[in-house]
Amino acid sequence: ELVAICEPEDAPLNRALERLRSLPASPSIFTSWQDMVSNVKLDALILARGQDENHNILPQLTKRPMPMLVSAPISPTVRGGMDMVKQMRAARVPFQIGLQGAADPVIDALIDEANTAQTGPLLQVKVGQRAHLPYPADAETERDWVFALVHSCDLVARLAPERPVRVHV
Numbered sequence: 001e002l003v004a005i006c007e008p009e010d011a012p013l014n015r016a017l018e019r020l021r022s023l024p025a026s027p028s029i030f031t032s033w034q035d036m037v038s039n040v041k042l043d044a045l046i047l048a049r050g051q052d053e054n055h056n057i058l059p060q061l062t063k064r065p066m067p068m069l070v071s072a073p074i075s076p077t078v079r080g081g082m083d084m085v086k087q088m089r090a091a092r093v094p095f096q097i098g099l100q101g102a103a104d105p106v107i108d109a110l111i112d113e114a115n116t117a118q119t120g121p122l123l124q125v126k127v128g129q130r131a132h133l134p135y136p137a138d139a140e141t142e143r144d145w146v147f148a149l150v151h152s153c154d155l156v157a158r159l160a161p162e163r164p165v166r167v168h169v
Helices: 010-020 035-038 051-061 077-092 105-115 141-159
Strands: 004-006 028-030 045-047 068-071 095-097
Touching: 004 010, 004 035, 004 105, 028 035, 028 068, 045 051, 051 068, 105 141
Parallel strands: 004 028, 045 068, 068 095
Antiparallel strands: none
């Protein structure tokens, strides 16, 4: 049961509510996640705010013993992400880090098609996501690279789960 939605911006909130119209859901609406977790009894939480906001929100949420699905990436840097995972494990908060797009039926269809192709197993996958970015020369560009690589590596791992993923940059 979807009991609450927190979205501070009108446009994404309206898109979510439009999708929910055909479902028997009537969630409470909040613009502040602090208000939501304080005023609604939640059994679990999906946090999908993006790398900068996830990084700022997660330390406070780890103090609450509630299972979470956190959209990747959880930090603007790899080291920050690893530190955040350590904090969540130490707090014994049940969590899974995943990608919002992983539940997209189009991705599932792509994976099914790739894994049942008559041409044989996948040997190489070239991902061009954000390929126009220069090699990281500053913190902001590095953050974009980390963001792109997380999604790309997740997709490649799902396309060929029996093979190790090697990244060439």
